[in-house]
Amino acid sequence: MKKIYILLLAMTASIFILSSCNNEWEDEQYEQLVSFKAPPNTEGVNWIYVRYKGNGKVTFNLPLIVSGSTPNTQDRTVRIGLDLDTLSIMNREQFGQRQELFYQLLEQKHYSMPETITIPAGQSQVNIPIEFSLADIDEVEKWVLPLQILDDPGGNYQVNPHKHYKRAMLRIMSFNEYSGMYNATQFQITLEGNTTTPLTIDRHRAYVVDDETVFFYAGTRDVDYLDRKNYKVFVRFTDESLDLQNIKKKLEIWSDNAANNKFELGAEQAYYTVQQEMDEVRPYLKHIYFTLFFGYKFEDYTTAPGLRLKYDTKGTMSMQRDLNTLIPDEDQQIQW
Template identity: 85%
Template structure:
């Protein structure tokens, strides 16, 4: 009798356990929250590369997602707006009172975007089309488009409370075939009277002027110098052949009357080359090598004193392109 009772109890327990089980993985495991997909870097911004076009607008698609372990259950019309408060706070935290270094709000004539966008039921991501027009933008300033997801009075979506998900601080970076970060370890910067101990800058960032022109800052200057706008060095890439590999570079400054800019005696040139990665056959590698020399005077660092510099050497950049991606603008692996 005791054995029969134990068997009955075991069967009853099994039935109860089976009846209490369900396919829990089919249920939503998390909250369905709306977020941007624009992770910030250590400075709090997301570098957003936009192809430069002199004669038209360029559309950048910013992903907007609904989180969760199951598909989105309803149509959600999400409102989007500027986030000027976060931009102001970020500037104060990063740069204090040095306003020349502040990130600047992208002027309204350089972009357009919808005020809201609908994520249809059954979809967990849509792209917000932002049209940029950057033909005449001055890259001396650090332009940012600060966006946020706005509250919905109707209540058909919830905003992700994480600050890096409900905001997108887009650092707008136009690019052309020659812009980007160059290795400048082989480029010497010589202060007058100190030829034996030349200076070097590990990198030089080149900014877009137009399709065939870039600029960078003279000497060791970069975007964090307050006086950077007085020391722009422009390079135009021409089709004029010097030899089978080299093509002519044109160099000038827009402030030569003050910084006494002079082009060096040797002809400046550039070399373009490319190959395919041996271990990743889908990856194309493009190489740009610049050879140039110039002189300039630093007239702003020390009041009443002009420091003369002479520069010479080479700079090089490698750009990797994923050829599996059909859109050339998206191929570049920044």
């Protein structure tokens, strides 16, 4: 009798436990926290690409999400603000006292955005519309828009405490038809007196000036040089054909600091070609191939005070831009 009683008691307890846990998956398994969707790279910033428009504005949509295993239960009006403290700390940690390498706060005249945005009940994500106007911006500087989710005194929402979710350090990079990272292994850089071992670099970035113009840094210089602003090489893409097949088109090359760096254009005509083809395996993917041929001379007058190092450059650079034609938004269409 005692064994039967124990057995009945155990069965009753099991039924009670099962009935109490039956709908537990309907409950929230995590905290509903508000976060940006802007994962940083190894330097702590999130690169975003904004189409250059000389006389207009371009809208970039920054995702704002509510985490959790169940739908958002209420309207949440989220406050957004600048995060100047994090920008300052990040610059000091990465670059020390070398202020020429600092990320710079994007000037107010180049963007506008709402101070608050509402995530409606039942939705777990909205986009923050940020309008950029990047005409006349100098791409020598590394522009950043540092954002943070501000706390709500009324408790309408909770901010994700993790720094990479509560902040969005947006590295602003404008683009046009010809900007981007070029393969430069076929572009030779020769130091005067050492013609037997020319220098090469793997990649060279082209920065936007306007719709038809980009600039490179001369020689082996890149964005990590303190004196980079003195060695810009401007390249304008024209429609002037240089052959009967209309394949090669003229490039115009110059420097804005030739009085100091003694920039001279090479003897051979500079030109570029553009070819397109669809991917054989993925028919929605378009490949565009840019090839540039040019050469120039310049003098490095800042590396070693009192000494001018003379360089001669010549060769080709090439870039492949891949477009996903299924995506309507151009900044998302390009496979960066």
